Amino acid sequence: MFTSRKLSITQDKPVFYVRYIGKIETFISHGEGATRVPVQKLWDAAAEERHLAQVSLTVSPSGLVMADIEHKGEMDFDIQNITYCSPEGKVNPRIFSWICQDPKTKKLQCYACLCSSKEKAQALALVLTRAFQIAYRDWKMHHRSARLHGQEKGAGLKKSSEVVNHPNQNGDTLRRQSTEACNSEDLVPTAV
Numbered sequence: 001m002f003t004s005r006k007l008s009i010t011q012d013k014p015v016f017y018v019r020y021i022g023k024i025e026t027f028i029s030h031g032e033g034a035t036r037v038p039v040q041k042l043w044d045a046a047a048e049e050r051h052l053a054q055v056s057l058t059v060s061p062s063g064l065v066m067a068d069i070e071h072k073g074e075m076d077f078d079i080q081n082i083t084y085c086s087p088e089g090k091v092n093p094r095i096f097s098w099i100c101q102d103p104k105t106k107k108l109q110c111y112a113c114l115c116s117s118k119e120k121a122q123a124l125a126l127v128l129t130r131a132f133q134i135a136y137r138d139w140k141m142h143h144r145s146a147r148l149h150g151q152e153k154g155a156g157l158k159k160s161s162e163v164v165n166h167p168n169q170n171g172d173t174l175r176r177q178s179t180e181a182c183n184s185e186d187l188v189p190t191a192v
Contacts, residue, residue, distance in 0.1 A: 013060045014127050016120060018096065018113035019052035020066070026099060026110040030084035035097040038110035039088045043095065052114060057096075059127045061134040064098070066111075078103070079135045085128045087121035088112065096121040098128070 022042045028034040046052065058065040064077040077100050085098035097112040115121040 013058050016057045016059070016096075016115065016124050016127075017069075018055060018057055018115050018120075018124075019049060020055045020068075021046050021052060021095070021112040021114055023109045023111045026108045029099060029101070029108055032086075034084050034099060035086055035088055035110055035112075036090050039091045039095060039097050039112045042110075042112045043091050049114060055113065057113065057124065059124070059131050061131050061138060063131075064128065066113075079131060082128070082132075083108065085125050087118070087125045089118075093118035094121050096124045 021039075022045070024038045024042055026034070026038045053071075054069045056067045056069060058067070061079065063079040064082065065074060066077070067074045077098070081101045081103055083099045083101060085096070087093065088095040088097045092114070094115045094117060095112055096115055097110060099108055099110050101108055115124060
């Protein structure tokens with residue numbers, strides 16, 4: 001009933017070896033079925049499987065790196081430019097596809113690769129989805145930390161367009177006339 005599988009978990013970024021089908025411009029950035037028509041066009045025009053370029057896809061929270069194994073070329077896809085990914089089961093269950101916005105031209109491109117099995121295509125989609133989640137979590141933490149750090153810096157600041165009086169430990173009154181933000185440590189003792 002249950003099958004046992006051994007999984008090794010490492011700190012390395014996951015690498016998938018696939019065959020590159022190609023890319024095509026698309027006008028739909030995300031959603032179910034967004035890759036179906038572009039992938040069908042690519043698949044219909046594709047050469048036989050053995051003639052497709054062998055590439056490796058490396059997934060990380062910063063994005064996807066596609067490296068051509070034979071020609072040593074490499075393409076980077078930043079995570080913020082990837083708008084959608086999916087195993088394309090309607091065309092061929094072994095196809096993994098993603099949509100990425102070109103950072104220079106702002107055009108959407110649909111990329112497709114043929115995996116060795118349906119399970120590898122699904123695993124690739126799950127791993128990239130997890131990379132999205134990690135990148136988003138890190139982004140949120142960074143912005144939350146920056147916002148909190150900004151509030152801490154501004155906590156001692158006061159805005160005033162009138163005289164600010166602060167008695168110090170010696171009973172002297174500290175005064176400052178200001179129309180901009182000032183830190184209470186900038187106040188100097190003056191005679192009242």
